[in-house]
Every structure is written in structure tokens, then in C-alpha cells.
Amino acid sequence: xxxxxxxxxxxxxxxxxxxxxxxxxxLAAIGKSLGVREKYVEILLxxxxxxxxxxxxxxxxxxxxxxxxxxxxxxxxxxYSTSVISRAVKLHPESPGPRKFSRTMxxxxxxxxxxxQLDDAMEFVKAGMEAIIEDEVTQRFSAEELPxxxxxxxxxxxxxxxxxxxxVMWGLGFCLRYLILLPxxxxxxxxxxxxxxxxxxxIGCVPxxxxxxxxxxxxxxxxxxxxxxxxxxxxxxxxxxSENRAKxxxxxxxxxxxxxxxxxxxxxxxxALVGQRQGGFLGFLQRALGxxxxxxxxxxxxxxxxxxxxxxxxxxxxxxxxxxxxxFPEGTCINNTSVMMFKKGSFEVGGIIYPxxxxxxxxxxxxxxxxxxxxxxxxxxxxxxxxxxxxxxWYLPPMTRGEGExxxxxxxxxxxxxxxxxxxxDLVWYVH
Amino acid sequence: MENSALDMCVCLCTxxxxxxxxxxxxxxLHSRFTILDKGKTGNLRREDFMQIPxxxxxxxxxxxxxxxxxxxxxxxxxxxxxxRVLSKFQRTKENEEDNKLNxxxxxxxxxxxxxxxxxxxxxxxxxxxxxxxxxxxxNTPEEQLASIADRTIxxxxxxxxxxxxxxxxxxxxxxxxxxxxxxxRFPH
Numbered sequence: 001x002x003x004x005x006x007x008x009x010x011x012x013x014x015x016x017x018x019x020x021x022x023x024x025x026x027l028a029a030i031g032k033s034l035g036v037r038e039k040y041v042e043i044l045l046x047x048x049x050x051x052x053x054x055x056x057x058x059x060x061x062x063x064x065x066x067x068x069x070x071x072x073x074x075x076x077x078x079x080y081s082t083s084v085i086s087r088a089v090k091l092h093p094e095s096p097g098p099r100k101f102s103r104t105m106x107x108x109x110x111x112x113x114x115x116x117q118l119d120d121a122m123e124f125v126k127a128g129m130e131a132i133i134e135d136e137v138t139q140r141f142s143a144e145e146l147p148x149x150x151x152x153x154x155x156x157x158x159x160x161x162x163x164x165x166x167x168v169m170w171g172l173g174f175c176l177r178y179l180i181l182l183p184x185x186x187x188x189x190x191x192x193x194x195x196x197x198x199x200x201x202x203i204g205c206v207p208x209x210x211x212x213x214x215x216x217x218x219x220x221x222x223x224x225x226x227x228x229x230x231x232x233x234x235x236x237x238x239x240x241x242s243e244n245r246a247k248x249x250x251x252x253x254x255x256x257x258x259x260x261x262x263x264x265x266x267x268x269x270x271x272a273l274v275g276q277r278q279g280g281f282l283g284f285l286q287r288a289l290g291x292x293x294x295x296x297x298x299x300x301x302x303x304x305x306x307x308x309x310x311x312x313x314x315x316x317x318x319x320x321x322x323x324x325x326x327x328f329p330e331g332t333c334i335n336n337t338s339v340m341m342f343k344k345g346s347f348e349v350g351g352i353i354y355p356x357x358x359x360x361x362x363x364x365x366x367x368x369x370x371x372x373x374x375x376x377x378x379x380x381x382x383x384x385x386x387x388x389x390x391x392x393x394w395y396l397p398p399m400t401r402g403e404g405e406x407x408x409x410x411x412x413x414x415x416x417x418x419x420x421x422x423x424x425x426d427l428v429w430y431v432h
Numbered sequence: 433m434e435n436s437a438l439d440m441c442v443c444l445c446t447x448x449x450x451x452x453x454x455x456x457x458x459x460x461l462h463s464r465f466t467i468l469d470k471g472k473t474g475n476l477r478r479e480d481f482m483q484i485p486x487x488x489x490x491x492x493x494x495x496x497x498x499x500x501x502x503x504x505x506x507x508x509x510x511x512x513x514x515x516r517v518l519s520k521f522q523r524t525k526e527n528e529e530d531n532k533l534n535x536x537x538x539x540x541x542x543x544x545x546x547x548x549x550x551x552x553x554x555x556x557x558x559x560x561x562x563x564x565x566x567x568x569x570x571n572t573p574e575e576q577l578a579s580i581a582d583r584t585i586x587x588x589x590x591x592x593x594x595x596x597x598x599x600x601x602x603x604x605x606x607x608x609x610x611x612x613x614x615x616x617r618f619p620h
Contacts, residue, residue, distance in 0.1 A: 116564065116567075116568075116580045116584060117584075117608075118543075118547075118584065118588065118596075118601065118604060118605060119543070119605050119608045119610075119613060120567060121492060121543060121546045121547065121563060121567065122543050122610075122613040122614055123613065124490055124491055124492045124567065125492060125496060125542065125543060125546060125614065126521070126613060126614060126615075126616065127486075127490060128487055128490045128492055128493055128496040129496065129518065129521050129616060130616055131484050131486035131487045131490065132464075132481065132484065132487060132496075132518070133461070133464060133518065133616065134464070135484050135485065135486045135487070136485075136486065137484070137485050137486070138467060138468070138483075138484060142467065
């Protein structure tokens with residue numbers, strides 16, 4: 001190959017590349033999709049099924065060898081149960097106070113009074129031991145366990161039986177994810193961030209008084225950039241009941257699994273974001289967004305002042321021209337198997353609440369951000385080397401606080417709607 | 433590094449203590465131990481247990497945690513001690529020797545210790561009242577609790593010392609299915 005012909009091929013490659021990026025941008029701007037990601041997800045599902053069958057066959061062969069170790073009653077694998085023990089009795093708090101428990105014990109307190117037996121202590125001992133082995137709350141802060149392996153090393157905790165075919169598949173998958181998908185996604189990511197910065201600065205430069213123009217521009221630009229960002233993590237999102245999307249002057253509440261939640265939601269609707277001012281990359285994004293439209297960013301010391309927070313939220317909500325606020329009332333990232341108690345602050349502000357339930361499919365990638373274990377950059381890298389992020393977003397009908405309903409009761413009502421829709425466990429515990 | 437420590441643990445557990453836990457259960461419990469050990473010290477303290485919300489509202493929570501620390505030095509327990517106590521709650525299979533950790537007698541001893549706080553191998557009226565208070569709640573009048581305590585002691589006490597010894601405890605629970613009440617089911 002001569003030098004000049006190589007140069008020519010290179011030029012053609014670069015040209016094709018730029019055209020592809022342009023196509024992505026246009027598609028994102030008009031909101032249409034080619035369906036490539038959906039096809040990709042279908043192929044992945046087929047591959048996982050294949051892998052799972054192979055693993056199960058190998059396991060059954062191995063199990064026959066040391067069957068004396070396996071408990072006979074439970075030897076058929078219930079592949080959809082991932083809890084360690086089956087529990088008869090669980091204690092719940094009736095209200096967050098010490099030493100109160102609900103009537104889930106097999107004897108009510110009245111009969112306990114009359115017929116106390118020495119073995120009544122045993123029920124509590126058993127419940128206590130079961131809680132030590134596995135409890136409802138602590139397990140929500142580590143990644144959800146999958147019933148069958150999805151060919152990512154990071155989820156391979158319990159699957160020790162791998163044969164050659166599955167290992168080959170894993171190797172191919174590794175190459176695909178790190179060598180082909182990752183660079184492509186990184187490019188899309190930088191493109192998305194770059195476009196966002198440039199366009200929000202442009203909106204900021206538009207002279208004041210053209211509010212309607214600014215809002216129109218922001219709507220389209222924000223949607224476009226967030227759609228590109230969601231492509232950067234190969235997100236396949238299904239939106240249900242889009243007629244219930246949040247409108248200006250309202251507050252949108254959703255369950256929180258990861259910072260990616262914002263990208264998922266902002267690809268379909270525009271929101272005013274609320275949060276603490278950060279440094280670094282997130283701070284940079286915050287400033288960029290803040291130039292184009294009103295978001296609510298707090299300094300660290302301001303977040304302690306509850307009345308100030310409520311005041312600012314109220315001011316924003318009372319103006320229907322402003323975008324709806326997006327809030328995650330759990331206060332922290334949960335691993336998407338349950339919904340923790342909502343903090344009542346956002347429910348005291350007034351206005352219409354638009355609940356949203358987000359449920360990720362954990363087979364394609366684990367979106368849970370364990371902020372004590374991973375830094376943000378590490379987390380993003382993990383996202384970009386997963387297969388895809390597949391999730392469902394349900395827009396629930398708007399809710400308002402009833403007459404005489406306390407903020408806490410209202411928060412619980414919204415929370416159980418969200419948990420019910422998303423198929424998540426509705427927990428009564430607070431996060432501290 | 434972690435795996436060899438685990439293998440050693442398996443050996444210790446299966447050889448020295450005739451512990452009835454399987455290898456996969458040990459792996460699970462080890463993983464749980466690591467999650468509870470927030471400070472990553474390789475040992476658990478009482479606070480690590482009490483951070484489990486469901487345990488902290490359990491009326492016998494403190495007693496149960498104490499059962500783990502009864503043989504501990506410096507108020508810390510390691511993985512071996514952790515598994516040892518939990519293995520008492522493994523289900524008893526029939527036709528097994530009685531000196532295993534999860535025998536009926538071991539389970540009864542554990543339940544007995546919930547009542548007998550001063551470890552004198554007898555449950556006194558006072559000790560029984562304390563447990564009753566914990567289980568039944570503070571909005572029950574004192575006389576009612578006292579009469580329940582008296583009734584229980586009269587029914588169980590056979591040698592007339594107005595305290596319940598371990599043998600009397602076992603006899604009064606003869607017809608109770610202790611295996612069922614003090615066993616935890618591991619699905620795999």
C-alpha cells in the first residue's frame with residue numbers, strides 16, 4: 001500500500017465518521033430512533049439465555065458428584081429466588097420509635113398476656129438471627145444479585161461452573177465492550193457534553209426579553225443533548241403514559257438509583273434540576289445548564305437551612321413559566337429493588353406532584369452507584385462498558401396533598417404508588 | 433488472599449467444630465460478615481450488629497447479640513465465632529450424632545440463655561420478669577406481668593426452689609418442636 005492510497009482511505013474513514021456523528025445529532029434533535037439499540041438488546045437476551053442453559057447443565061453435572069452436601073428438600077434450583085433464607089416472620093416498625101412491633105407475629109399481644117409460654121422467646125430469637133443473616137435494609141445498599149450470570153465479570157460472584165463455550169462467549173463480549181463499544185461511547189459522550197456547553201452558552205448570550213425564544217431553544221437543545229448522552233451509555237428506555245409528563249409549576253418525584261436517572265428522564269421532558277453545588281465535572285455541567293434556564297443549585301451551607309430550601313422551591317413552583325422541578329426524595333441512591341422512605345421536604349412545598357417510577361433491567365448492566373465504593377468517574381466507566389442500560393419509566397397520574405393530610409402521609413402515599421408501579425418493595429425504613 | 437482465608441475457615445469449621453454448615457453457606461455468611469464489618473477490621477463489634485434496623489427493634493436484640501460475644505475477647509468476634517453461633521440454627525437432620533452444634537440441646541441452651549442473664553444456670557423470678565417486660569411491652573400493668581411470671585415458674589418448677597433450672601426448662605418444653613422454632617432454612 002502506498003502512502004497516498006493510505007491517506008485516501010483515512011480521509012474516507014474520517015468522512016464516514018463525521019457523517020455518522022451528524023446523523024446521530026440530527027436523529028437526537030428530532031427524537032427519532034433507528035431501532036438499532038433495540039435489536040442489539042434482543043441479541044443480548046438470546047446470548048444470556050444460551051449462557052444460562054450451558055451453566056445450568058454444567059452445574060447439574062457437578063452437583064451430582066457432591067450431592068451429600070446439598071440439602072435434599074431444596075435441591076431443585078428456584079432460579080428466580082435470590083434471598084438466602086426463607087423467613088417466616090419479619091419485624092417492622094409501626095412508627096419510627098424504639099421497641100414497637102406490628103402484628104405480624106403469630107400471636108397477638110393479648111394472647112401473649114394470657115398464655116405466655118417459655119418458648120415464646122424463641123420466635124424473637126429466630127427473627128433476630130434471620131435479621132443478622134439477611135435483613136431488608138442492608139441488602140439494598142449493595143448491587144442487586146442476578147439469578148443468572150450476564151457475562152460480566154463484575155457480577156460473577158457465585159457462578160463457579162463455567163465451561164469452555166461460555167468462557168469464549170465471555171471473551172468475545174469483553175472484546176466487544178472494551179474495544180468497540182467503549183471508544184464509540186466515549187466519543188458520543190464528549191460530543192454530548194460539548195454540544196451542551198456550546199448551546200447553553202449560546203442561549204445565555206441571547207439578549208433578555210426574548211424569554212419565549214429562550215425557552216423554545218432550551219427545550220430542543222436540552223432534549224437533543226440528553227438524548228445523545230443516553231446513547232453514550234446505550235440506554236434503551238421505554239416511556240409509559242407520556243400524557244402524565246410533568247408540566248411547569250409542578251414537582252416531579254422519582255425513585256433514585258444512580259445519577260443516570262437524570263439523563264433518562266431529561267431525554268423525554270425538560271426539568272429544572274435541584275442539587276448541591278459540586279466541584280469538578282458535575283459543577284461544570286451545573287454552570288452550563290444554569291446559563292440557559294433557571295435551575296436550583298444550593299451552596300453546601302444552605303442545604304442545612306430547611307426553610308431556605310423550601311422557600312426557594314416554593315418560589316420556583318409558583319411560576320408556571322418555569323420548568324417543573326425534578327427531585328429524588330429518598331435522598332440517596334438505592335439499588336433499585338425497593339423504595340426507601342421519602343423525606344418530606346419536597347412534599348411540604350405545595351403544587352402538583354408528578355410521580356415517576358424508574359425500573360432498570362439488571363441483566364444488561366447494573367446502574368446502581370455505590371458512592372462509598374466507587375468514584376463518579378469509575379462509575380461512568382463501568383456504565384460505558386456494560387452491555388446497555390435498559391429501563392422502564394412510568395409516568396404516574398399527578399397527585400396533590402389532600403385536605404388535612406400531613407406531608408409525611410402524602411409522601412408515603414406517593415411512595416407506595418411509585419413502588420407499586422415499578423414492582424419495587426415498599427420499605428418503611430428511613431435512610432440515615 | 434481472601435480465598436485462602438476462606439478455605440482455612442472451611443477446614444476449621446468442618447474439622448474442628450463438626451459444624452453443620454455447607455461450603456456455599458459459609459461463603460454466604462462470609463460475604464454477610466464483610467458487609468456488616470463496616471470498618472473493615474476483620475472483626476465485628478456489638479455496634480455492627482445493632483446497626484441492622486430489624487435487630488435493633490427486636491425486644492431480645494441485645495440478648496441475641498450478647499450470645500455472640502459471650503466467649504469473645506475485647507468485645508470483638510471473628511468470622512469463625514460468627515459462623516459458629518449461627519450454625520446452631522441449622523436444621524437438625526435425623527439420625528445425626530447429638531454432639532453437633534445444631535442439636536436440640538444446643539438450641540435449648542441458646543433459648544435458656546435469653547432468660548438467664550447472670551449465667552447461674554437458673555432463671556429467677558426477676559430474670560423472667562425482665563424478659564416479660566421486653567416481650568410484652570411497657571403498657572402492661574406490673575401485677576399482670578408478675579402473675580404471668582409466677583404462673584410460669586409454678587408450672588415449670590419441680591424441685592421447689594422457685595427458679596427454673598436448665599433441666600426443668602427442657603422438660604417443660606418437651607412437647608415443643610424446638611427444631612422448627614429455632615431453625616433457619618437456607619434454600620441452597
